[in-house]
Amino acid sequence: MVQSQTKDRYHTVVPDIDYFEKQIKCQYACPVNTPSGHYVTAISEGEFDKAAVLARGPNPFAQICGRVCAAPCQQACRRGSLDENIQIRMLKRSAMLYETENTKKQIQTGDKVAIVGSGPAGMAAADYLGRRGYRVTILEMLDKLAGMFAGMLVAGVPRYRLTNEIISKDIDPILNLGVEVRTGVKVGHDVTIADLKKEGFKAVILAIGAQLSRRIPLDGLELPGVLQGVEVMRNINMGKRIALGKKVVVIGGGNVAMDVARSMVRLGREVHLTCLEAMKGSTDGSDLREEMPADQVEVDEGTEEGITIHCSRGPKKVIEENGRVLGLLTIGVKKVFDENGRFNPAFMEGTTSLIEADNVILSVGQMSDASFLDTAKGFRVTRFGTIEVEQDTLFTFVPGVYAAGDFVSGPRTAIEAIAQGKAAGQSVDEFLRGVERKPIYKKAKMTVVPKRNWHVNYTHITQQRMPILDAENRKKSLKEVEIGFSEEMAMKEGSRCLQCMVNPIFDGSKCILCGGCVDVCPHYCLKIVPVGLLEGDETLRKVVFNHYGISLEDFQTSEYKKKLPDGGSVMLKDEDKCIRCGLCDTRCPTGAVTMELLKVESQTEGYSAVI
Numbered sequence: 195m196v197q198s199q200t201k202d203r204y205h206t207v208v209p210d211i212d213y214f215e216k217q218i219k220c221q222y223a224c225p226v227n228t229p230s231g232h233y234v235t236a237i238s239e240g241e242f243d244k245a246a247v248l249a250r251g252p253n254p255f256a257q258i259c260g261r262v263c264a265a266p267c268q269q270a271c272r273r274g275s276l277d278e279n280i281q282i283r284m285l286k287r288s289a290m291l292y293e294t295e296n297t298k299k300q301i302q303t304g305d306k307v308a309i310v311g312s313g314p315a316g317m318a319a320a321d322y323l324g325r326r327g328y329r330v331t332i333l334e335m336l337d338k339l340a341g342m343f344a345g346m347l348v349a350g351v352p353r354y355r356l357t358n359e360i361i362s363k364d365i366d367p368i369l370n371l372g373v374e375v376r377t378g379v380k381v382g383h384d385v386t387i388a389d390l391k392k393e394g395f396k397a398v399i400l401a402i403g404a405q406l407s408r409r410i411p412l413d414g415l416e417l418p419g420v421l422q423g424v425e426v427m428r429n430i431n432m433g434k435r436i437a438l439g440k441k442v443v444v445i446g447g448g449n450v451a452m453d454v455a456r457s458m459v460r461l462g463r464e465v466h467l468t469c470l471e472a473m474k475g476s477t478d479g480s481d482l483r484e485e486m487p488a489d490q491v492e493v494d495e496g497t498e499e500g501i502t503i504h505c506s507r508g509p510k511k512v513i514e515e516n517g518r519v520l521g522l523l524t525i526g527v528k529k530v531f532d533e534n535g536r537f538n539p540a541f542m543e544g545t546t547s548l549i550e551a552d553n554v555i556l557s558v559g560q561m562s563d564a565s566f567l568d569t570a571k572g573f574r575v576t577r578f579g580t581i582e583v584e585q586d587t588l589f590t591f592v593p594g595v596y597a598a599g600d601f602v603s604g605p606r607t608a609i610e611a612i613a614q615g616k617a618a619g620q621s622v623d624e625f626l627r628g629v630e631r632k633p634i635y636k637k638a639k640m641t642v643v644p645k646r647n648w649h650v651n652y653t654h655i656t657q658q659r660m661p662i663l664d665a666e667n668r669k670k671s672l673k674e675v676e677i678g679f680s681e682e683m684a685m686k687e688g689s690r691c692l693q694c695m696v697n698p699i700f701d702g703s704k705c706i707l708c709g710g711c712v713d714v715c716p717h718y719c720l721k722i723v724p725v726g727l728l729e730g731d732e733t734l735r736k737v738v739f740n741h742y743g744i745s746l747e748d749f750q751t752s753e754y755k756k757k758l759p760d761g762g763s764v765m766l767k768d769e770d771k772c773i774r775c776g777l778c779d780t781r782c783p784t785g786a787v788t789m790e791l792l793k794v795e796s797q798t799e800g801y802s803a804v805i
Contacts, residue, residue, distance in 0.1 A: 203729040204766055208737050211638040214792050217769060218694045220282060223270035225613035226252045230267045230282050231695050237285050238649060238688030242681075245289035254321040255314060255612055257363040258347060260287030261356050261676070264607035273692055275770060278657040281687050284676070288684035293363075302372040304328040305626050308395040310381045313345030314608045315599025316401035317368055318615030319622070324371030326623055331395070332373060335380040336432070346403045347608065349428040352453050353672040354460065382566020387595065397594045397622045400581065401615060404600040408559035414512025415556070419519035423454045423557030430457055439552020440464060443522045445509050446557035447471050447486035452496050454557050459499045459669050466502045466549050470527050470539055473505040484530045495675065498665040504549065508541055512554050521550040560605045580604055587621040587631070588614065596621050640790040643696055649689035653773060658687040692774050696791050700765050702741075704786035707763060711778035711787055719771035720778065725749040725762035 207213060216222050220230035229252075233245035250256040263283050271279035304327040309316045312334040320330045336349060348361055369375070379385060387398055407422035414420065419439070423446065429436050440463060444455045447469025458465045471486040473493075486493065486505060497503065507524040514520055526545030532538040562580060567573040572592045574582035581597045583589060588596045598618035599611040624631055649655070661677040662668075668675055679687065712720045725738060726749035738746045742762055748754045749762060778787045 202727075204723060204727050206728045206730040206734055206764075206766065208730070208733045210733075211636050211794060214638065214697065215794060217697065218792070219270040219272050220267035220280075220694070223266040225266070225610050226616065228252050228267065229695075230286075231691060231693055233289055234280060234282060234285050234688045234691045235693055236688075237289055237684050238691060240681075240685055242289055242292035242684075243294070245285075246291075246293040249286050249289050250293065253609075253612065254318055254368060255347075255364045255608070256286060257290045257293070257360050258314075258356060259283070259609060259612075260290050261360060261674075262347075262351055263609050266607075266609070272694055272770075273690060276653065276692075276773065280691055281658060281660065281679075284660050284679060285684055285688055287676075288679045288681075290363075291678075295363075299370050300324070300372045302327050302329045305396040306331065306394050307397045307399065307622060307626075308333060308390045309399045309401060311345060311401035311403055311599070311601075312375060313401060313403045313599060313611065314347060315403070315601075315611040315615035315618070316345065316399065317365065318612040319399050319401060319598060319619040320373045320615075321368045321371065322616045322619030323622060324368065324373050328623075328626075330371075330373045332375045333379045333381055333385070334375060334377045336377065336428075338377045346405065349431050350424065350450075350453075351431075352427065352457050353431065354456070354668070354675050355453070357674060380566070386568075387571075387592075391594070396626055397596065399615075399618050399622060400590065400595065400597040400601055401599045401611075401618070402562055402601050403611075404560035404562050404605045406561050406563050407556055408561045409556065410509070410558055412509055412512065412556075414514060414519075414554075417512055417514050417519050418517070419553045420512055421553060421555045423450055423555055424560055426454055426555055427457065430461075438463060439519075441551045442466070442553045442555060443468060443549050443551040444555045444557055445469075445522070446559075447488055447505075448557070448559070449488050449492055450560065451557035452488045452492040454555055455501050456492075456496050456499060458555075459496075459501060460672060465500070466504060466551065467496075468504040468507045468509065468522065468524055468549065470508050470530050471505060473503065495662070495665075495668070499669050500665075507547075508539055510541075510546060513548060519552060519554055521548045522554050523548050560600070562601045564601075578604055587624075588618045589621065594625070596625075634796050637795040639793045639795070640697075640699060641793065643789045643791050648775070652689050652691075653775075655686060655690045657690070658683045694774065696774050696789050698767070698772070698774075698776070698778050699788050699790045700767075701786045701788070702765070704784045705765065706784055706786075708783065710781045710783065711765075714777045714781040716775060716777065717771040717773055719768040721766045721768075722763050723766060725764050726751075726754065728764065 218231060221227060224230065229248055233248035236245040236248060253259060260283060265283040268279050268282040271282065273280050306329045307323055309319055309330060309332045312332050316332055320332055323330050390398055405424060407424040426436060442458045442463045443466040444451050445468055451467060455465050455467045469486050471484045504524065506527045508527050509522055510525045511523045512519060513523050523546055526542040528540040528542050530539050564575045564579055564581060567575060569575060573590060576582055581590060581601050583597050583602055588598055588602065590597050596618045598614040600606060602614060658679065662675050663673060707722060709722060712722060728734065728746065735746050742758060744754060744757050776789045779789045
């Protein structure tokens, strides 16, 4: 049983399948359920090719995600509670160097499906449906770029983070499924959804992304020299010339704003960035509680490259001279959110200052362009510019039309868009086969793991740092900033994994209450306590009654000893402290403790998959 302690009771959870799945924190946090711990472990053993297969399995964008994923797996990593988390995203990159290419073309014969948008959501949907034999056509409004298709991964992500070569390694296998792409086609202008249905497409998935910059009320936005961040990144990546002066100021504090600012550095401009939020780790004593949302590594590297960041400064007005931009007038920010937690910046009068610049680039968020939808046909658009759908199926309330990605959720991460694209593909598959979604049933299998050869001093191995280009070289080119782990570094970093898919399992029928496992535990995560000190839900009550024949409430009185003279004890485990070292297994004289690997089989509609 698992516990957390209150004042005089131990709140106890009886583990089930869902509980054990959640303990594999990296995998549980991943929107596409990538078995991160398994491929990290494979890397630690030098099995990079095996790791590549594991990483690719649930994720058609494994190469790309090794570079630009927001890495929720890494943020959830239990190792972080011990010292620093495992560099899971970077290890995925290392694994994908060993992927074997599959260039075999397939010919599909199933129903025709149209997907609007070639970003991560649209391509993930195409991958899902293409693997099931559907004839998929993707409609992309942008032109073909460098042999690829210009979804937001190509048009929006700077080349110093994600090269064309890497994007191709993920896109090509999808195209090899027989997926067709039509570029330079704007749905609603060149072709309508009704036209697509007349052309024989049985279903349509709308995955247009958030391709527009969000605007804010600011005097001077109409001036020449004021640009929009998303459009700037798109033009840079597509090789289009942008009229820029020597000095640029970027408005925004997120990762996209940092992408824009760092791209400007590479174009040889003097760059300033201003944001409402405080600098990360700020100790200026102000009552501003929000830190700029950009990743710390983006802020650090941008600063090294020469970007001047003006935090806690809000845009007040674009200043002009002779009809051209002279600079941005800013004002000090008192707080970003009001007492109700709503975005409602408050400013400090008398704190204005001018940042001189030839260009002002607005990068305060993104939004979708839903203008192509005919709401009279039944489409529902929210006040945020997203499309309304049934949450479980992503159905748009228009027959045969589904949606996915940022067009549904608003701007999110690439991995979340990939997950939604797969989900939309599943819904279309069910729609075209005429079947209803059935409940998913899970079967768990726990397999005893023989004595493992742990990496020597694995709990003392320090986190490996990704080698990067030095700032001067970064500023001069669009080469990837991250150089990548060497094999030795990758194996060393993988060796730090606690392998949370393996758990100590306790057999109460064999336990003699010797306390050896408790004594040997290096992190004091085990404890033997009287049953009467437990509290929990109905499942706990049933387990106690079925095992002892008396209720949990009985144990919480002194009368229980009349019914159970030998008393009752329970082994508790504090999951947050367990490092899966297996010493409890080694120490136990009766074999009551075993280290066991969890495998879960998810099954519905005759399909099954090991998670």
